[in-house]
Amino acid sequence: MLILVSGGSGSGKSEFAEGLVVSSGLSERMYLATMQVWDIESVRRVERHRQMRAGKGFATLECPTGLDRLEVPAGSAVLLEDLSNLSANEYFAPVGGGKAAFDRVLAGIEQTAARAGLLVVVTNELFSDGVRYDPETAAYLELLADLNRAIAARSDQVYEVVCGIPVAWKEAKP
Numbered sequence: 001m002l003i004l005v006s007g008g009s010g011s012g013k014s015e016f017a018e019g020l021v022v023s024s025g026l027s028e029r030m031y032l033a034t035m036q037v038w039d040i041e042s043v044r045r046v047e048r049h050r051q052m053r054a055g056k057g058f059a060t061l062e063c064p065t066g067l068d069r070l071e072v073p074a075g076s077a078v079l080l081e082d083l084s085n086l087s088a089n090e091y092f093a094p095v096g097g098g099k100a101a102f103d104r105v106l107a108g109i110e111q112t113a114a115r116a117g118l119l120v121v122v123t124n125e126l127f128s129d130g131v132r133y134d135p136e137t138a139a140y141l142e143l144l145a146d147l148n149r150a151i152a153a154r155s156d157q158v159y160e161v162v163c164g165i166p167v168a169w170k171e172a173k174p
Contacts, residue, residue, distance in 0.1 A: 067108025
């Protein structure tokens, strides 16, 4: 099963996504951490997420790039946190970045979803601020939007978390 969870910064999407994994009944839980730690704010963010997962049975795999080369345990519950970081890391990579990132990221999502019993992908809603960005940032945002749409189309369930409240936009049919 593939589930996409979207929401703005601080919306509660990570907590909701973790709850989906924990309540799945699957005992082997993998957390795919995609953030590259660059500064003190990144360190704080990573620590906050580690504290949120503490005692919940997650094994953490660092995966800032190369999801298409990663093999998760068969039948496991996997939480990918998050698509925005993974996409940025792939897009802005010094070698092989740019538009090719779409195919690599989507292939990684498809491969991981096929192997896992459950894959929950967290993504950010970055498209409502009305700001005009420089061309390179705008191209990255377009890549992320394209990935969000492609993954939502493949997902069994799609949620948007707003103010801590999950809104179901697509639910699995019985």
